[in-house]
Amino acid sequence: MDQFDLPLPRPVSVRPEEFLVGPSNARAVHMIEHWGAWPVMTALLTGPRKSGRSLLARLFVAESGGGMIDDADRASETELFHAWNRAQAERRPLLLVADAPPPDWAVRLPDLRTRLAASPILSFDAPDDALVSDLLRYLFERRELDARPEVIAWLHKRLERTHLAVLRAVERIEEDADRKRTRRLSVPLVRSALSGGGYITELSQSGVRRAG
Known part of the structure; x- marks a missing residue:
């Protein structure tokens, strides 16, 4: 089984060889590795806490030069709106990490809701x-x-x-x-x-x- 790094309550280095990849997260990992094929420059990475989602996002930032916003479902909608637009304008990929995608995550700003609807969703399932x-x-x-x-x-x-x-x-x-x-x-x-x-x-x- 391939490996990346796993989020633990201890300092860890961002090393791809230590993240555990299985059927529950392989599709999300594949799509992150091929971010150039995204339809827009922003994607949502969702999944249960302690699943490795935040560390995978940090690996993505380190390897792609892109950006990430953790706990995006708790962030300012105005901040997310501008970050989404900036990612498109600069052609710099952005990952928004959240527990779940809209509509489970209630988005009040119509323009942000439209932009998130156009963004691919990369999800982690429960571990097999x-x-x-x-x-x-x-x-x-x-x-x-x-x-x-x-x-x-x-x-x-x-x-x-x-x-x-x-x-x-x-x-x-x-x-x-x-x-x-x-x-x-x-x-x-x-x-x-x-x-x-x-x-x-x-x-x-x-x-x-x-x-x-």
């Missing part, structure tokens, strides 16, 4: 099964935690399929490992770390998933 496993391995490696395949497999079966759920689970496991002064993870250790906190789901005897 393969990406969840890769995220777990990557996050544990960054924290120098020894997570053997059986630990990854146990977590993979039980974690919610969101970037944020994976990140929070790894952070909780790291806290517990630090408290126990160990870097070697085991299934009993991660089960204990995550139990009772709503981090994982378990299969009951009836086959129904319930919070663990």
